[in-house]
Amino acid sequence: MLFSFFAAMAETEREAIREATLEGLDAAARKGNQGGRRPVITSDMLHTVLRRKAAGEKVEDNRKDLIIPTGKNRGQNPSLASVYRALAEHEKTSAYPEAVEQAHVDFAVLREMQPR
Structure with missing residues (x-):
């Protein structure tokens, strides 16, 4: 008991x-x-990787030229996993832009419905 x-x-x-x-x-x-945490890969870094990837360069080689601008790892290169994660997120949002927009609308509706 x-x-x-x-x-x-x-x-x-x-x-x-x-x-x-x-x-x-x-x-x-x-x-x-x-x-x-804040994302390590900024939009400028992502555009650089995308542009160089389209030119035929390997992502592994691009990573060495990227520098983290803020945070405790400032001045270092981002990990390869961070670069691939940012690329995957970019592909997901560009493949289904209407789904991303709908998710933002749904989230706003849910926040309005919550009692304060």
């Missing part, structure tokens, strides 16, 4: 922490802040 009581208390505390976290994330989103 004591174990059940402590389990119920822990579940209640966990739910309270979860709600507070979600409220904090929502408040940050309303202020325009986004969680997580």
Whole structure:
């Protein structure tokens, strides 16, 4: 019986922490802040990679010429995985631009429906 009581208390505390976290994330989103790290690959870097890839150069060779402009890795080259991740994201958004726009509209509608 004591174990059940402590389990119920822990579940209640966990739910309270979860709600507070979600409220904090929502408040940050309303202020325009986004969680997580900033992307390492800037739009200029992505355009450089795309242009050089179209010219027939390998992505591995392009990576060596890119320099991270901000953050703790400023002045270093981005990882190959970061470059490929940025390329995949670019291809996804350019392949389905209407889906991306619809996702933005759906997100805005959901934010309006949430109680404040």
